[in-house]
Amino acid sequence: MSTDSVRPVIGVLALQGDVREHVAALQAEGADARSVRRPEELADVDGIVLPGGESTTIARLAGRFGLLEPLREALRAGLPAYGTCAGMILLADRLVDAPPGQPTVGGLDVTVRRNAFGRQVDSFESGVDLAGIGGGSLQAVFIRAPWVEEAGPGVEVLGRVVGGAADGRIVAVRQGNVVATSFHPELTGDRRVHALFVDIVRAHLAEQAGADAGNERGKST
């Protein structure tokens, strides 16, 4: 875990969805969190969160307000990103069960199935163990949630569903500086995934600042 005191600026894509909860969780983990609705606001952030919401709505608004291409470029340039639920869908390179022509930002070499667990009556909460996150299993809230159907070779699987019809399905992944979860840590008050993401953003900043920053803190980047 980083002990860096840098306060990174982390944007939350604020076109639609549970933006406020992400902002609160990121602030509590030491980030300067702000909402992003315009391309120029994207230029100021060190990391970006794509929140839960309705992925078709967010994708449509991102297209209409000229955010899709800037987001793609930023991710290609290494901007750390974290997506929950709809955010995972937006980060996926490939979708199953999406309306024809639904665009994604991409950046994660995965195939994601929308509404994979079923309708709202099938939405549930359950304990999930996440690789690299200590302190026991995390109570995960799945709301009309997607899952990762296939993950490319460079993608690290962080967590899977245990038990039931969806046993073994992938619900948390990481590829470099990009993290995605099918579930909503922002709804539970358990901020361990947000803490992980803030650490990723700090590490990325330190890396960008060059070897000096890393050496000073006695910690490799």
Add this chain to the structure above:
Amino acid sequence: MAAHPDQPDTATGTDRVKRGMAEQLKGGVIMDVVTPEQARIAEDAGAVAVMALERVPADIRAQGGIARMSDPDMVQGIIDAVSIPVMAKARIGHFVEAQVLQSLGVDYIDESEVLSPADEAHHIDKHAFTVPFVCGATDLGEALRRIAEGAAMIRSKGEAGTGNVVEATRHMRALRAGIKRLGTLDETELFVAAKELRAPHDLVVEVARLGALPVVLFTAGGIATPADAAMMMQLGAQGVFVGSGIFKSGDPAQRAAAIVQATTFFDDPDVIAKVSRGLGEAMVGINVSALPESERYATRGW
């Protein structure tokens, strides 16, 4: 009901799952649709959900008679047509209509004053369901009574089917004023407030502490233009229901998209001005003060 029975901490239909669903709809627009084609237009325009019903409120108003839950085939047709969440309305107190809608796989039930009430004293016990409910309210006391019964989301009632935003404004302002007032009261006064609001004391204390409802608050009832939607957002709504306002207007697809954009950029008059251009005719609308008491839907519910 557990999806994963071998995991003891796995559960469906918890408050967190029901209220969390509404959190995902925030900043969005939920649109009334009566056919699968309209549902697809709504989805294309960026709706976060659709409300499946047989007649929009303006037609219920014009045609009169008893308004009931929609035909299951019609609800199913809309569920099959879109990938976004589908809501449907049950009559106030009609718990069997709600059971049917849950069985159809509807994602949210609106226990709605737009339909003819089925019970003049009791609302549905919404805790008994896995599917979440949204209910209308005209003020804080009514909102808290519905939350106590298990509503996972609240909307203003407004006056549906009029295309007139004045009642929604009244209800949003009343809710906001009620919440603000609780924040000024001490512990002793909160007991009296609970009595006056005819609401459970623990909920009253929770609202005073949060400075907000413990569930998501949308607006509904008479929203017809992008500026109407943005005004409600500026008055504290977290999202918008549009009933007759879209498909009773001249160019539904364009108006729907414009209301979606105005809801996201509710605090940016430049965007609202831009999206309000060239929308064609808004729905005609009704002067609410000209409506006889018996035709006011907002007075239904207790």
